Amino acid sequence: MNIKQYLDSTYLKTAAQANITEEENTEVVKKCIQEAIDYDFKLIMIRPDKVALAKKMIQESNSKVTIGTVIDFPLGDGTLDDKLREANEAIINGVDDLDYVVNYEAFKRGELDIVKEQVLQGTKLGLENNKIVKWIIEVAALDNHQIVQLSALIKNIVIANFSEKEYEKVFVKSSTGFYNTPEGVPNGATVPTIKLMLENSCPLPVKAAGGVRTYEEAVEMIQLGVKRIGTSAAKAIANGEISNSDY
Template sequence: MNIKTYLDSTYLKTAEQAGLSESENEIVVKGFIQEAIDEDFKLIMIRPNMVALARKIISNANSRVQVGTVIDFPDGKSSIEAKLNEAIQCIQNGADELDFVCNYEAFIRGDETLVKEEILKGTQLGLEHNKIVKWIIEVAALDDLQIAKLSALIKNVVIANFKEEAYEAVFVKSSTGFYKTVNNLPNGATVSSIKIMLENASPLPVKAAGGVRTYDEAVRMIQLGVKRIGTSGAKAIANGQASSSQY
């Protein structure tokens, strides 16, 4: 198994979150981009304001590493129009993959109409531009039944509106890695949440993000059926080591 083809090497901290200046944080981002090139990871996942930088570095290196970014991150509360505008800007800057944060709070409130509309319009925008689209459902904010229902909702919107050949380009993704849990409970992918997602999102692929910190954990997720793993410890995992990263 070439585990690197499953790994989305991820750095999503703002300068403030990292306790760095903007210029220092950009140096960190550049390091992650270069590492993804050197290690031949599937993708580098960075904030929207770093997309153009990543595209330039990767193009100059003649690398096949893809550029992914997050939309309406990390809360997912913005209007559909705001989500789409941010996604368009990222596409123009060279993003290959768009990881939208689903408005999971609206879902919890019972506003499925809003959620269905943003899934439809965001997916439509991405597919029209030949991009991979992922919908982050934030499993730590949901109970098991909600994980199942939101995964199925996304699947049903895609099946109802897009051709079968598009299914592999629309993922259901577990987590942002930034959700604040109580009592130090996991805020990312767990085996139990991923199993529920896989059962209810199929035939859409699933991405496990957050909480995967060792090679063995990554292999377990792949054996369960996930197609991608988001981690800021991609190099450590690929080398069979444990990552000290919190994501």
């Protein structure tokens, strides 16, 4: 198993969140991009304002690493126009994967028309530009029934509006890694939540994001059936080490 080709190496902290300067944060991003190139990970996942930097570094290295970014992150409560504007800019800058945050609070309020239209139009924009699209449902904000419902909602929209050959390009993704949970409660992927997602999003692929920090945990997720793993511990996973990473 080439585990590196499942790994979306991730760094999504702003300078303020990392408690460092903008310049220092850019250097951290550069280091993460270079690490993804050196280790030949599947993808480097960074904030939208760093997509052009990643594109430049990857092209200069003649690397096959792809570039992902997050849209309407981390809350997902922007308007449809907000989402599409941000996604369009990332496309212009050379992104490969668009990881949108679903408006999960609107979903929880029963405002399904908002959610359906955002998923439809966001997916349409990505696929029309030959991008991979992922929808982050934020499992830590949902109960099991809601995880089932939201995974199925995304699946049903894709099946109803896009061709079968495009299903593999639209993922359901577990988490942002930024959701605040009570102390000790996971805010990322867990085996039970991933099982629910896999059962209810099929035939769409699933990305397990957050909480996968060791080679063994990554293998377990892959054996369950996930196609991608989002983690800030990609290097440790690839080396068979244990990481104290928070995502």
